[in-house]
Amino acid sequence: MLNIKNLHVTVDDKEILKGLDLTVNAGEVHAIMGPNGSGKSTLANVLAGREGYTITKGSIDYEGKDLSGMAPEVRAREGIFLAFQYPVEIPGVNNIYMLKAAVNAKREYIGEPPLDAVEFLNLVKEKVKLVKLKEELLNRSVNEGFSGGEKKRNEIFQMAVLEPRLAILDETDSGLDIDALKIVAEGVNSLRNRDRAIILVTHYQRLLNYIVPDQVHVLFDGRIIKSGHRELALKLEEKGYDWVKSEAAA
Amino acid sequence: MSDTAVNHYVSELHRLQKEMGCDNLARLREAAIGRFQSQGFPSTRQENWKYTDVRPLTRMPFSLPETGMVADHEAWLNEARLPGLDCHELVFVNGRFSAELSRTDGLPEYVVLKNLAVALEEDRTLIESLIGEDNADSNPFNTLNTAFILDGVLLSVPTDCIIDIPVHLIYLSGFSDEGFAAHPRNIIALEANASVTVIENYVGADNSRYFTNTVTDAFLQENSSLTHYKLQQEGRGSYHIGNFNILQAASSRVYSHSISLGGSLVRNDIHAELKAEGAEIALQGLYMGTGKQHIDNHTRIDHLSPSTQSRENYRGVLNDQARGVFNGKVVVHKDAQKTDAAQSNANLLLSDFAEVDTKPELEIYADDVKCSHGTTVGQLDQDMLFYLRSRAIDEETARSILTYAFAEEIITQIDLQPVREYLEYRVIGRLPDADLIKEFTV
Ligand SMILES: Nc1ncnc2c1ncn2[C@@H]1O[C@H](COP(=O)(O)OP(=O)(O)O)[C@@H](O)[C@H]1O
Ligand SMILES: [Mg+2]
Numbered sequence: 114m115l116n117i118k119n120l121h122v123t124v125d126d127k128e129i130l131k132g133l134d135l136t137v138n139a140g141e142v143h144a145i146m147g148p149n150g151s152g153k154s155t156l157a158n159v160l161a162g163r164e165g166y167t168i169t170k171g172s173i174d175y176e177g178k179d180l181s182g183m184a185p186e187v188r189a190r191e192g193i194f195l196a197f198q199y200p201v202e203i204p205g206v207n208n209i210y211m212l213k214a215a216v217n218a219k220r221e222y223i224g225e226p227p228l229d230a231v232e233f234l235n236l237v238k239e240k241v242k243l244v245k246l247k248e249e250l251l252n253r254s255v256n257e258g259f260s261g262g263e264k265k266r267n268e269i270f271q272m273a274v275l276e277p278r279l280a281i282l283d284e285t286d287s288g289l290d291i292d293a294l295k296i297v298a299e300g301v302n303s304l305r306n307r308d309r310a311i312i313l314v315t316h317y318q319r320l321l322n323y324i325v326p327d328q329v330h331v332l333f334d335g336r337i338i339k340s341g342h343r344e345l346a347l348k349l350e351e352k353g354y355d356w357v358k359s360e361a362a363a
Numbered sequence: 364m365s366d367t368a369v370n371h372y373v374s375e376l377h378r379l380q381k382e383m384g385c386d387n388l389a390r391l392r393e394a395a396i397g398r399f400q401s402q403g404f405p406s407t408r409q410e411n412w413k414y415t416d417v418r419p420l421t422r423m424p425f426s427l428p429e430t431g432m433v434a435d436h437e438a439w440l441n442e443a444r445l446p447g448l449d450c451h452e453l454v455f456v457n458g459r460f461s462a463e464l465s466r467t468d469g470l471p472e473y474v475v476l477k478n479l480a481v482a483l484e485e486d487r488t489l490i491e492s493l494i495g496e497d498n499a500d501s502n503p504f505n506t507l508n509t510a511f512i513l514d515g516v517l518l519s520v521p522t523d524c525i526i527d528i529p530v531h532l533i534y535l536s537g538f539s540d541e542g543f544a545a546h547p548r549n550i551i552a553l554e555a556n557a558s559v560t561v562i563e564n565y566v567g568a569d570n571s572r573y574f575t576n577t578v579t580d581a582f583l584q585e586n587s588s589l590t591h592y593k594l595q596q597e598g599r600g601s602y603h604i605g606n607f608n609i610l611q612a613a614s615s616r617v618y619s620h621s622i623s624l625g626g627s628l629v630r631n632d633i634h635a636e637l638k639a640e641g642a643e644i645a646l647q648g649l650y651m652g653t654g655k656q657h658i659d660n661h662t663r664i665d666h667l668s669p670s671t672q673s674r675e676n677y678r679g680v681l682n683d684q685a686r687g688v689f690n691g692k693v694v695v696h697k698d699a700q701k702t703d704a705a706q707s708n709a710n711l712l713l714s715d716f717a718e719v720d721t722k723p724e725l726e727i728y729a730d731d732v733k734c735s736h737g738t739t740v741g742q743l744d745q746d747m748l749f750y751l752r753s754r755a756i757d758e759e760t761a762r763s764i765l766t767y768a769f770a771e772e773i774i775t776q777i778d779l780q781p782v783r784e785y786l787e788y789r790v791i792g793r794l795p796d797a798d799l800i801k802e803f804t805v
Contacts, residue, residue: 161753164745191753197753201746205768215754222755254768255750271754354529 114139114159114310117281119171122159122335126226129155131335132171137279141313143322144346147332148354153314154198156332157283160312162188175279189215190222192278196268198314205256206257208267209237211255212274219275230233240273244300264291267299280304281312286320298323331357369403372396375474376510379427388483388512391491395510401598407545414720415630415659420602425544425574427511428457436535440464442594443533443566448781450531450562451476453516457536457573458545460514468526468702475519476530479548482517490517493550493582502632505606508546508578515548515578520557520587529560536575537568537598549579553587553615560590562782567598567625574602581608583615585639590618592782596789597625599654606632613639613668619779622786623650623658624793630659635719637664637671637699648677649773651793652717659688666699666729675706680766681717691736692724695742699729705737711743711769713762763794 115137122130129152138144159166160173162185172349174178174300180188180221195353203211208279215237241248244266256264265285272280286294301324313324321329321343328344331339331353338343340360349357376396379387394423404421405412436456444452451474454464460478467476475486482490494509517533534547551561565575575597581589589609597603603626609617635644650658664673679687689708710719723736743765751761770790777783791797 161749163749163753184758185749185752186755186757186761189753195753197750201744201750203747203750203765203768205771206747206751206764211751211754211756211764213762214756218755218757276756 114176117171118174120159120168120173120262121170122155123167123169124165124276125154128169129335130159133332133336135337137310139310140307141277141327142305142313142324144313144315144326144329145332145337146316146318146321146329146346146349148316151332152335153316154283156193157198157312157314160188160279160281161185161193165214168275185219189275190219194275194277194280195267196272196280196282200256200264200268200285200288201351202257202259204257206255208253208255209251212271215271215275229306236274241270243273243303244270245296246270248279261288262290264299265289265290266293266300269297278308279312280311281314283314284316286315286317294320295323318350321346333349333358333361364527366403368424369400369760370505371766372510373400373422375426379511379513379760388487388491391494392510392512395512397508399503399506399510402506405503407469411661411690414686415628415657417628417630420574420732422686423542423572423574428459428543428545430632434757436464436538438534439538439566439568440533443535445531445562445785447532447783447784448529450529452531453478453782454533455514455535455545455547455796457538457543458514458547458575461563461680471524471526473521474524474526475517477517478513479517479550480513483512486517486736489552490550493552495581502606503628504576504604504630505578505608508548508576508606511544511546511576512548513546515550517550518559518561519550519552520554520559522554522584523556523559524554526559529562531562531564532618534563534565534577535567535577536565536682537571537573537601542572544574544576545628547575547577549577551579551589553581553583553589555585556587557584558588560592560779562592562594564594566596567601569599571598571718572600574604576604578606578608581610581617583609583611583617583642585612586614587612588616588618590779591620592777592779593619593621593631594786595623595625595629595631597629599625599656601626603629605630607634609633609644610633610678611635611637611639611642611644614641617643617644619644619646620773621648621660622648622773623648623660624789626658628657628658630661633662635662635664637666637673639668640670642668643672646676646771647672647776649679649689649770649790650677651680651770651790652687653682653793654685654791655683656685657688658685659690661690663692663694666693666695666702666704666706667764668699670701671699672703673705676773676776677708679708679710679719680713680770681710681719683714684714684716687719687721689721689738690724691722693726693734693736695725695727695729695732695734697728700731702729702732702734704734708738709769710738710740712740713743713766744772757796760796762798763796763800766794767800780798
């Protein structure tokens with residue numbers, strides 16, 4: 114589904130990703146771990162198409178299409194979803210209408226008729242239970258006045274409604290207490306299926322107690338320096354990153 | 364510099380005086396044109412006009428509109444009417460009152476609501492006492508309006524009278540009568556405890572050049588309340604200068620909403636004097652410019668007595684090569700202890716060529732006061748834009764949604780639902796993807 118080869122990315126002429134390789138197949142969950150500043154959010158933003166990131170070398174292939182130069186909204190319609198590390202508050206823009214516009218923009222793109230108000234509301238009612246988000250939040254401005262945990266749950270709620278093919282969750286677990294973490298994890302687990310791939314960006318292995326990944330990668334200084342299975346995350350928690358770094362340097 | 368223009372208005376006035384015969388206000392007009400002659404048109408060398416060059420408007424010899432002109436205005440009237448609003452309605456076409464288009468029935472007893480030309484016959488002493496003489500230092504356009512006083516509205520509300528049904532003043536301009544100047548004069552007098560809502564709605568045709576020079580004087584006695592809307596939707600080739608002068612007695616309240624969408628060169632002045640204890644004023648404003656529009660909002664609030672309060676919140680959205688000006692002056696005089704004044708102005712620039720000059724001015728001569736002000740100039744928030752686009756929303760739609768959300772902060776302050784909805788529709792209608800973003804209003 115996703116095939117990243119030798120990806121080099123600069124921000125403000127500073128190289129952040131320095132030859133990153135990653136392959137994710139449909140149905141898989143990949144965890145990307147790494148210390149702060151290693152380039153995890155940069156990777157997430159590049160996949161979602163944020164401006165200001167220049168690909169200087171390498172390629173990103175998604176479902177046989179070259180992602181570079183594709184507008185963020187087109188990526189979203191193609192099935193890419195980014196759950197933001199810091200979801201922005203948008204005063205004056207209604208949460209639920211934004212989501213309806215999003216759903217219908219996607220449907221139009223794939224040639225399906227738009228959902229009417231009732232159909233959309235039924236969809237919302239079904240999905241909102243998944244993340245136990247208070248319904249009254251839905252009719253507020255996007256993320257405005259939401260607690261940190263509510264913002265993260267709102268991201269997963271949107272993911273549930275939009276049913277992406279490739280979801281990138283950027284530190285959705287940070288700042289969550291254990292109950293909220295479980296709710297988010299259950300939500301994500303219920304969205305796992307054969308056709309969907311999920312990239313979990315995190316720097317705590319505790320999320321992986323609840324969402325068991327197929328692969329774990331260590332991102333350091335703009336490169337994936339080690340890949341493994343679930344045990345790798347446990348070992349990272351126990352021993353930190355230094356041993357991976359020296360292993361990679363050797 | 365603009366002597367020719369000044370002389371043009373002087374001879375226009377003499378033509379008018381001759382036409383009117385020796386009417387009641389001949390002396391008032393004559394005195395005013397004299398003062399205007401010595402003032403002249405303002406120049407950008409004057410601090411108050413630094414950013415607004417009125418020369419384009421002095422280059423054209425605007426004449427008084429032909430009287431008795433009847434244009435095909437039904438469609439325009441529908442544009443101006445506010446759906447769902449039950450109101451008293453006075454309609455002016457090219458500056459002249461149209462009795463047949465107006466309806467004012469069902470007003471409470473003793474309320475006076477009539478066009479000024481009639482009032483000048485019937486209530487001359489009242490009008491003369493209210494208008495009086497402008498100060499020598501008053502705005503020259505205000506003086507020019509007095510010189511050409513001819514028509515407009517007189518609304519006088521007696522003690523304890525609360526008018527529930529808003530008064531809608533519609534000024535339709537610019538059909539067929541090319542190059543005219545209209546100087547509507549509106550006088551609103553509220554006795555003690557009286558209350559009324561007035562909507563001034565200026566609507567014009569895009570394809571003609573004309574000049575609206577309007578003045579509204581509001582006099583509020585003790586504990587009276589005025590809610591005032593000014594909807595400026597003049598034609599895109601027009602010039603609009605408006606002065607709104609407010610005198611407030613003790614515990615009186617003014618809620619002003621000024622929405623400027625039309626015109627090529629626009630200047631709105633509001634001058635409020637809070638003359639006695641407990642008087643309050645709240646000014647809300649929204650200006651949106653595209654193309655080469657120039658929209659200037661000047662407000663001045665004088666706190667002259669203790670425990671007076673003012674609130675001001677203006678927002679501007681400027682696209683293309685449009686230019687906005689905001690100047691908000693608050694003067695706290697030495698007796699005005701416990702004044703509470705807060706002001707803010709925020710601007711959104713949608714293009715690299717759009718410009719805004721914003722200047723809050725605080726002059727404080729009392730020591731026990733609470734005053735604050737803040738201004739911002741910015742562009743659309745990139746994080747918000749990316750968030751919406753990452754949710755499959757088109758870039759252009761996303762820009763429209765965020766622009767509207769910015770403007771909406773002013774519109775949501777409007778309590779009167781038909782006015783609010785009309786403005787939502789008008790403002791959204793100016794943005795790309797109007798149909799899509801209509802849904803987004805919170
Ligand atoms: N917009 C930006 N401008 C300049 N530097 C940036 C920007 N975004 C990220 N960086 C830098 O890129 C590096 C990687 O950041 P990031 O991808 O956010 O790391 P992570 O998510 O792994 O903590 C850091 O050194 C950070 O300072
Ligand atoms: Mg990060």
